[in-house]
Amino acid sequence: MKVTIGNGGFVERLEVFGSDLTVVNAARVSFDKESLVMDPRDEKLVSYLAKHGHNSPFFHPQVRFRIRMPIFVAREWFRHTVGFARNEVSRRYVDDEPENWIPTVLRARDANKKQGSKEEPIANNSERVEQIQKYMKDTVTFYNLLLADGVAPEIARAILPQAMYTEFIETASLAAYARLCGLRLDPHAQAEIREFAGAVSAAMSEAFPVSWRALMGTEAVPAAVAAAIPLTVTTEVVTNVKTAASPSEFFTADFTAPTAPSVPTAHTPDT
Numbered sequence: 001m002k003v004t005i006g007n008g009g010f011v012e013r014l015e016v017f018g019s020d021l022t023v024v025n026a027a028r029v030s031f032d033k034e035s036l037v038m039d040p041r042d043e044k045l046v047s048y049l050a051k052h053g054h055n056s057p058f059f060h061p062q063v064r065f066r067i068r069m070p071i072f073v074a075r076e077w078f079r080h081t082v083g084f085a086r087n088e089v090s091r092r093y094v095d096d097e098p099e100n101w102i103p104t105v106l107r108a109r110d111a112n113k114k115q116g117s118k119e120e121p122i123a124n125n126s127e128r129v130e131q132i133q134k135y136m137k138d139t140v141t142f143y144n145l146l147l148a149d150g151v152a153p154e155i156a157r158a159i160l161p162q163a164m165y166t167e168f169i170e171t172a173s174l175a176a177y178a179r180l181c182g183l184r185l186d187p188h189a190q191a192e193i194r195e196f197a198g199a200v201s202a203a204m205s206e207a208f209p210v211s212w213r214a215l216m217g218t219e220a221v222p223a224a225v226a227a228a229i230p231l232t233v234t235t236e237v238v239t240n241v242k243t244a245a246s247p248s249e250f251f252t253a254d255f256t257a258p259t260a261p262s263v264p265t266a267h268t269p270d271t
């Protein structure tokens with residue numbers, strides 16, 4: 001199962017270890033009992049465990065994802081640490097053409113700081129989006145120019161923006177994902193991270209329907225959040241399209257140093 005998000009992001013479920021029965025039998029071992037198929041009593045038990053914070057049975061099932069998201073979203077995602085294992089692509093060693101997240105809607109600042117942004121875009125949305133596209137393209141050209149000069153990728157990467165996509169493999173327990181999704185599907189979380197949490201939530205709900213419903217409430221992805229997430233589910237196999245520019249292109253590139261449009265510095269309370 002793979003869900004594409006934005007112009008270059010995705011959530012791909014790679015492996016699932018366990019099922020709703022894993023949760024049930026982790027709990028039933030206390031009485032030296034085992035269920036072979038889920039029945040209504042087992043469903044009731046899962047609800048009871050979730051409702052009363054008996055979390056340890058939810059630690060046993062594990063899921064592995066491959067995720068590609070912009071760095072500014074990954075900064076928030078990686079704050080969830082307990083129960084997660086991650087390995088990320090390293091730009092010390094990899095110098096492929098970077099890809100940047102490009103917004104299409106520049107949400108306006110909300111007077112309420114904690115809200116982060118309004119739904120509505122700024123008045124000159126299209127003009128600024130065009131400038132952002134050019135700015136992102138220029139940073140990639142500059143990066144390629146530094147590499148062509150012989151600068152080490154670990155240094156050249158420093159000029160790449162927070163919007164650059166990063167990719168990682170993540171394995172975590174059912175309990176850990178329930179905690180992350182509970183926090184990041186909340187309307188107070190930034191819209192961009194909610195999209196990724198929504199995709200993970202859909203994948204978890206498919207693999208653990210009973211447990212996920214019990215942990216997340218009646219709906220795995222709250223209707224309001226689901227409506228705001230334009231998810232595209234695809235069964236495509238992930239292929240890393242690596243477009244290496246030839247060295248001659250580096251030298252002939254008509255590079256102009258990126259000039260940032262004069263806009264106020266973004267305030268990001270979340271890391």
Ligand SMILES: Cc1cc2nc3c(=O)[nH]c(=O)nc-3n(C[C@H](O)[C@H](O)[C@H](O)COP(=O)(O)OP(=O)(O)OC[C@H]3O[C@@H](n4cnc5c(N)ncnc54)[C@H](O)[C@@H]3O)c2cc1C
Pocket residue numbers: 079080081082083179180183184188189190268269270271
């Ligand atoms: C809407 C939103 C806004 C945010 N804004 C900010 C912000 O402005 N600045 C900022 O820095 N962060 C911010 N965060 C990040 C937040 O503070 C947490 O770091 C993040 O949500 C991960 O929480 P977690 O409980 O899943 O953490 P995990 O590290 O995964 O911990 C999971 C649980 O384990 C337990 N635990 C973990 N470590 C300890 C410990 N040392 N001692 C005792 N118990 C522990 C706690 O019960 C904890 O809830 C924000 C998060 C959200 C959702």
